[in-house]
Amino acid sequence: MNKTNAMRMLDKAKIPYEAKEYIPDEKDLRGVHIAEQIGLPAGQCFKTIVTRGDKTGPVVFCIPADEEIDLKKAAKITGNKKIEPLAVKDLPGLTGYVRGACSPLGMKKKFPTYIDAACRKYEKITVSAGIKGCQLLVNSEQIVSCVQATVCDLTAEK
Numbered sequence: 001m002n003k004t005n006a007m008r009m010l011d012k013a014k015i016p017y018e019a020k021e022y023i024p025d026e027k028d029l030r031g032v033h034i035a036e037q038i039g040l041p042a043g044q045c046f047k048t049i050v051t052r053g054d055k056t057g058p059v060v061f062c063i064p065a066d067e068e069i070d071l072k073k074a075a076k077i078t079g080n081k082k083i084e085p086l087a088v089k090d091l092p093g094l095t096g097y098v099r100g101a102c103s104p105l106g107m108k109k110k111f112p113t114y115i116d117a118a119c120r121k122y123e124k125i126t127v128s129a130g131i132k133g134c135q136l137l138v139n140s141e142q143i144v145s146c147v148q149a150t151v152c153d154l155t156a157e158k
Contacts, residue, residue: 004103005106006103006105006127006128007106007129009105015138017136018137018138020135020137021134022133022135023133034065035066042064044122044124044125045126045135046063046064046125046126046127048062048128049085050094050095051074051085058086060112061114061154062114062119063118063154067116067156073153077154096130097128098132101128101130103130104147104149105130106130113148114151115143115147117151125137
């Protein structure tokens, strides 16, 4: 497998990771489906959601694959009145990634990044490697440090 920007960023920071490959399914890009394929609990596999705040512009969130983001909480935490998911067509130009392969690591620019506090339940979590078909298993605290993320509660109440 070729190195992705996400892998290169971890290599540069000397953060060890394990690439977990899976067979991408264009009909099912859900993180829970990916978690099943790589044999990890959905709560340990984090999906990346890129949004646009009315005051801050682009903001990146990582939450467990089996959760939904609470946009009101997200807006409040980031100092926005309103926050909306970025249109899929705008993802590649802004981040360098496509839907289903967006990683908080190695984006074209550095954006404010927030990772759900559920990451602290696990020593390691996965995030996208930046290509469909690969997740990176990395130490939770090291990824938070690498992307200079704020850890907070981002998910909707069930």
